[in-house]
Amino acid sequence: MKPSISGRLHAQGLDVPRFDTAIDVVRHLGCVQSQLHDMGLWAVARRTGGLTKSDLDAAFAQGDFLRTHVLRPTWHFVDPSDIHWLLAVTAPRIRQMMSSSNNTIGLSPAKLERSAEVIVEALSDGPRTRSELGIALSEAGVDPTGHLIHMAMNAEIEALVINGPMRGKQHTYVLLDSIVAAPPEQPRDELLALIARRYARGHGPIRDKDLAWWSSLTLTESRRAIELGELRPTDIDGETYWSHDELVDAEHPPAMLLSNFDEYISYARDPGDYERFDGTVDEMMRGAGLLVVGGQLAGMWTRTFTSKAVAITVRCSPRVTPAIKRALEAEAQAFGRFVEREPQLQIND
DSSP: OOTTSTTHHHHTTOSSOOBOSHHHHHHHHSOEEOSSHHHHHHHHHTTBSSOOHHHHHHHHHTTSSEEEEEETTEEEEEOTTTHHHHHHHHHHHHHHHHHHHHHHTTOOHHHHHHHHHHHHHHHTTSOEEHHHHHHHHHHTTOOOTTTHHHHHHHHHHTTSEEEOOOBTTBOEEEEGGGTOOOOOOOOHHHHHHHHHHHHHHHHOSBOHHHHHHHHOOOHHHHHHHHHHTTOEEEEETTEEEEESSOOOOOOOOSEEEEETTOGGGOSOOOGGGGTTOSSOHHHHHHSSEEEEETTEEEEEEEEEEOSSEEEEEEEESSOOOHHHHHHHHHHHHHHHHHHTSEEEEEEEO
């Protein structure tokens, strides 16, 4: 799947800023991947008219959008009103995916169940950091050594806990039902249709395997979800893609500085997607962000902060033309406004 196919840039909200708030972006995309919290915030801000990190920090602190493990599983920002139905769709498959690794490290279902009970009890008094949850588990006779991340993740997948407000640079956990109550249960077919429509709306033309990759569904369920969602088929280079809305063409900018796991690349990627980058895929994904040139993955970038400035270092595989240089300068200025520091751009090609 080529990220530059017709309709994707507009569906992603990357052609022109058309969202006013963080929750507008998160709801439109369905979820926003956010292992690196600040870069996940940049992925959101990049699609707005100029929200800063301070704006998004405040929105996150007041619970406008949440952060949890819900897809694949990895960290994502989620609309509070979506968290329960999304987990209802994805949790069965994620449990299956996690069971083998849990067995490998000796984390039994009984220990997971007991750890979830202790975590819920510890959070009944308010937010706790992960290390504080580890202390609570130890005091309750549940050894968290080597298992704490898995225990917390299990409690998230079971719709018991979720990330709460930041405490300095540390994430906290809170009880999910203290944020949003579980809605009435919906038939699975309704939820499958909903997840197919939500993914297609926010990601542009998709293939069945793209939905399966994004959602953790099996390919069979992905195909059923597309059928139930009544998505529109279209042929692109001999492959069948599906869309939710009419495709809106948009001209790809010469260059974009996106977050390292931006939703722009949240699909089942093909080897050819990296052909413009002269390094390895691992090198590209280890950067703080992705460089996209003319709609194609073409490099990586990192950021280093001082009290007043942010140094942005771009590694670009294609030749840097004047148009690309101007675009990168504009992107650096936008990121500088986001972090409220003076940008200092260095391009290595």
